[in-house]
Structure formats: C-alpha cells, structure tokens
Amino acid sequence: MSGIQLERVSKEFPNGFVAVDGISLDVADGEFMALVGPSGCGKTTTLRMVAGLEEATAGTIRIGDRDVTDLPPRKRDVAMVFQSYALYAHMSVRGNIGFGLKMAGMPKAEIASRVDEAASILGMTELLDRKPRELSGGQRQRVAMGRAIVRRPAAFLMDEPLSNLDAKLRVEMRGEITALQRRIETPTLYVTHDQTEAMTMGDRVAILRDGVIEQLGTPGELYESPANMFVASFIGSPAMNLINGRCEMVDGRVTIAIGEARITIPDAVAAAHSELRGFAGREVCVGIRPEDFIDVADPADDDAVDVVVTRSESLGAELFVYFEEFAHARAQAAGAAGGLGNVGSAVDDLEATCRSTMVARLDRDCEVAVGERCRLRIDPTRVYLFDPETTGAIR
C-alpha cells in the first residue's frame, strides 16, 4: 500500500506547546486529502512534519510504504508547494522547475525535456526564461506547481497554495489543481483554511482543531452528518445556525421546542437517531443550515416560525436573510437566562456558534423587507441535533 500514512503523530514545540496531538491519517494512493481547520490548529505543522521540515515528537510517518519518520526531507521523495511559493529568486523559471531533477543527478537532456513537458502541462512554456520577480502571482503559483510535478514524487504536499491569489483565479486554479492531480494520480495532502476549497477539491477532508482531527470523511459525509458542533459550524457557508432547544415527546413523537416554535421530527428520522429518545425533556442544541429554511406565505403552516428580518443580502441567484432568533422565542429567552447564550458557553471558543444572528438562504424572488416579519418553514428532516454537554451529534 502506498500513499501517505500518519500514525498517532504529535508535535510538541520546545516551548511545550502541543501543536499536533496524535493525528492518524491515511491518504490512499492517488487520493486528494484536504486538511482544513481554523488558523493555528496545526495544519502547517502537520504538513511540515510529513515533509521532514519539522521533527515529529511522537508517532510514525510513512510515505509510499517507507517509514520516513527519521529521514531528512531530501530522502522522503515528496514535493511541496508553499503558500509563499518559495521560488529560487536567482534562478530562471527553467532553473526553478529543474532544480530538483538536477539535485537528483539527472542528465541535462532529460531534465530539459521533463521541464518542457511540465511547462506545457501548466501552459507556461513562454515563461521559462524569466526570473520569478518578472512573473505575476498566478504565474509564480504555476512555477511552484511545475516544480512539484516535474519530480514525479511519491506525494504532494501543498500549504494553502491558492491563498495569495485573487478570488477569480483561486476558483480557476482549484479546478486546475484537482484536474492535474487526478491525471498524475499522486497522493496529495492539501492544507487550507478555506472550507469551500477543502470541500470542492478533496476526495476526503480532515477537519483539524487544536491539533486533533475532529472528523474525517468525504465532503458529503461531513456536510450530511457532522460529528459535532464544531464540524457542523465549520462546514457550509454561511455557517449552520445553532440554537438552544428542548427535546420533548408529544403524543409519542419527538418534538423539538425552540421557544414557542415546535418542530416535529418525522418518525423515520427519529428512528434513525436511537439516542434521541434519551434526550426527552432535556436541552439539545439544534442546528439548521441556512439552505434548509423555506419561505412560506401560508400563515396556517404549523411547522413554520415567524422571524423579524434585520438584514438581507441579495447575491443575485440567492437571498440571505438575517434575523435575531425566532420571534416566538424572544420573550422566553429574555425571561429565563436561556436562549442562545447557552449555546455560546457550551462551545465558547467557537466564534461561529456564539452569534445570535441567524441566517436563512432563500429564493431570489422572495419578498422580504428589513424590520418586517417573515414566515419560514424549517425542513424537519434536515434538522441537526447535538448534545449541548459534549457538543457531539446525537446519533
């Protein structure tokens, strides 16, 4: 089995800070694994340990079936694309791309043909004789890619390679990089702090927080069944709304009360969550994705809630409507010291869950006005439920 394997890899810096805490990760051959997480969670450190630029203080790293844990970078047969591109300023583009091959002692003629091939794949044949300072940001990024692919390494490591590009180019390059990676089928560990990038590019995505993998799965799995509130709020844009609610049994059916609003969970859904009945009469944390709100005109709709719109943003194809909790819930939230504050304290290091503003994504032709009421229905099959004590998903 080739690919990249990390087995309980940790990094404790000399100052005692544990940046990576026992990560296990298995990038299969040809797989594109995205490593995503908030700033400072240890993504770069993990990547640097795989590259050999940073020593792992515990655990084992294997690349292409070899144990490389104690090998220096040059013996690991990996190529890395740096966020800063890290081009060799005094060499031409040709020299930059061919450097690794030259170090490997490859004959000049072969280097030249491999460099030409890489340059034509990346469409920069006419740039080969320029110096890095004579290139645009996007072109430099390509050179860095060229330098990586030309070596045909056992693994690619990329540390936020697109974060210095403008938005349009970034989207373009996303597609190009994944297409390129599919074509050469080299296992890739791709670090980003941008969940959209991770979700669109990764075959699988590992979500890292404070040096620990919170969840690892395909983009679909992460979106559909986040393991905890952190993952739930990290994946998706805008982020999932998290609100405090109460689990109740009404006529033998599971009902979630948010303020005075009631969401009746369909039996099939309730049955799929065996733990749910145990929460009867207890607080739960309710997650609702902005896209799971539906605008309803019918005032008789029982599953619907009233909200007061505080802000709306139209992006053309879609409309984001912001509101401060459900109108029904407000009185209660103000009275009892409950409401949204509880959610915040349960995971108070999560900025995303602390906000009391919620957002719904509606059709562009919805008519809403700031300050007015708006009636929204919540798709009861799409409600996420979390245990407020552990922040874990209720299974």
Place this chain on the structure above:
Amino acid sequence: MRPTPAANLVRVAGVTLLILWSLGPIVMGVMTSMSTQPETQQVPARWIPEDPTLDNYRALLGGEKISSDDAAADSSQYGRAIVNTALATVVTTAIVLAISVCAGYGFSRTEFKGSKQLLWIVLATMVIPIFTIVVALYKLMAELQLINTFAGLVLVYASSTAPLAIWLFYNYVRDLPPDPEEAALIDGCTRFGAFRRVVLPQMRSGIAALTAIVMLFVWGQFLIPLLLTSTEETKPVTVIITEFIGKYTTNYPLLTAAGILAVIPPAIIALVLNRHIRGMLSAGG
C-alpha cells in the same frame, strides 16, 4: 515635480563645489607629483609644473632609488610595500568573508544553547576603539611572537572587521525568507547544499558590499601596522609613505606620487562595488 531652472542652477553649483572640494587635493597632488623638487619650493608657489615629468612614478614602480638623504625609506621599497598591503587586504577579506558569511547565517538560522549570548559578545567587541587596546595588543602579539609577521597583521585586521561583517550578514540572512531554503531541502539538497545553492547566491550583493568595506578598511590601516611591523617584508604602503618624510627635507613630488598611486586600487574597488555598498548601507539595517 520638475525642478525650476533656479533650483537646478543651485544644485549644479553645489555639486560642482563638492567635486572641486574632493578632487582639488588630488589634482594638486597629481600636479606636485609631476613637478621637480625645486619647483615645489618656489615662492610664490607654482602649481602647474613647467615640464611635467613621470620620473617619480617610474622610480616608485621600477624600483629605482630616489629619496631625501635623511628619510628612512626610499622609492625602491615602495613596490614591496604595495605588495604587502595588497596581500594583507586580499587574505584578510577572504578570511573575514568566509567566517562572517557562515557565522551570520548560523546566528540567524539556528539556535543553540548560548547562541544569543555569543552573538552579543561578538557584537560587543565592535564598540571597543582600537586605540584603547593598542598597548595590550602589542604585548599580546609580542607574547605570541607575531610582531613583524604577516599572520599577526592579518589576525588583527580580521578580528577587528569580522564582528561588523557578522552583524551585517546576520541581519541580511534574517531578512531573507526561509521558505526557499526549505524548498531546496525538499528538492534534494543537504543543509549545506541549500546554503550554497540557494542562500549564498542571494547574498551576492551583500558579499560584494562587504568585500569593498573590508578591503577599504584594511588598505587604509596605519596605526596597527605602525605598531606591529618594522621590517621591509611586512610594512604596508601607508607606513612606507610616511617614511619618505625626512627629518629636515622631504621629497614632495615623490611623496605625492606615492600617495596618488596608493589611492588607485581602493578607488577602483569603490567604483566597481559602489552600487552594492550603497545597497547594503541603505538596506533596512
């Protein structure tokens, strides 16, 4: 903004004055060096020689003997002195560069126990003016039997310029991004290979500037060699020139010719490396 004609005039005048100020003495020196001894003693002074002669230069470079009778040195010793100076300059510069490039890189890129303190000690030696330690220095060199040796001279030169050089390279490397070096490590280089192939080429202009600074420093040294050398085999040109001055009479044309010749090499160094010196001195220190 385009300068007004008046401002331009002021500027041209200023620059002209500055040039006259700095070139004047040299022009006078050249004139004197091509005069005869009696001409220099005329009253009123005569600036332009009646019959310009290159005899003094010929004597200095050709090893002919011209001197005042009461002077300690004569023109035939000049060639050797130039060679001494040049040799000390080249050897010192090579040693200082080798040490300071490595030390500067090491201090800025690695940390070991006591590295900060060591750097401080090295830098602290920069603030000690040489004349405060000449006596101790002389005793030390005598003790080590390094008086009148080339090695002793180079040792003192190198140890008095290396701290500055180390400090400059320390800052220089610290300002270089570390990523390209790491990329080189991944691309197959050893630590030393990355240093040689990626870091060193980027230090080129720093090295050029430092070459010039050290060379100019060593070329002009007077006090140290006056103290440490007394043989023809070791005395540099700065010392020999002063010995052309006799107790009662001085051959001014010879003296000035020797001076003019001695400023040519440093002038060339400064001209060639001038761009880098400016870059280094203005680079965010």
